[in-house]
Amino acid sequence: MDRVRAEGGDSGVAPSCPSPAHPSRDPHLTAELTARLAAIAVGDRQAFAEFYDQTSARVFGLATRIVRxxxxxxxxxxxVYLQVWTSAAGQYDSSRASPLGWLMTLAHRRSVDRVRSEQSARDRNHVYGSSHLGQDHDTVTEQVEQRLDEQQVADCLxxxxxTQREAIGLAYYSGRTYREVASHLDVAxxxxxxxxxxxxxxxxxxLGVSSDVQ
Structure with a gap:
């Protein structure tokens, strides 16, 4: 994790590190992490690097299970670790949770928020695509089909x-009655x-239309 872990010299996001079966119940680990959080709160970069090395694999594992x-x-x-470094370490309350339990809560919240954010983005894209892109597609399709129909009609005309073309043009495109067409062309x-x-x-x-003209 170059951005957050740069001072520690380790660029891996999730380094492998051995852990007890129940790390949050390990008094020695809890004491170490509590001391490091206190040091992080006053800007100790070495403490932050050590804290990261001890806990990042668990944070990464939890996030992976949630966001897949x-x-x-x-x-x-x-x-999560940027939050720890910039502000959260100074807010940690050892009377309410173990350091690892508190850290995993931060990771869980961010993971769930990311899942919701990604889902919301997909929903917005779907709605936009249905209401805008789909509409545009339908409009273009209709315009193309209309132009093709118009071209076909023109070709068939x-x-x-x-004389047939002139009479039909006056009756159907100019909106005249048969009598008005006859008068205009001076034909019976x-x-x-x-x-x-x-x-x-x-x-x-x-045009390929069944004719029912009598």
């Missing part, structure tokens, strides 16, 4: 005769109806 990620556990271990109404009917049948056939 070695890289996250390494970050949490660094954060080119298969009509000029039955002729206009026939042109539009035949043109629509051809257009629907081109």
């Amino acid at each position: 990620s070695r890289s996250l556990a390494e970050e949490i271990t660094q954060e 080119d298969t009509l005769t000029a 109404l039955p002729t206009i109806k026939s042109r539009i009917r035949d043109g629509l049948i051809r257009l629907k056939t081109c």
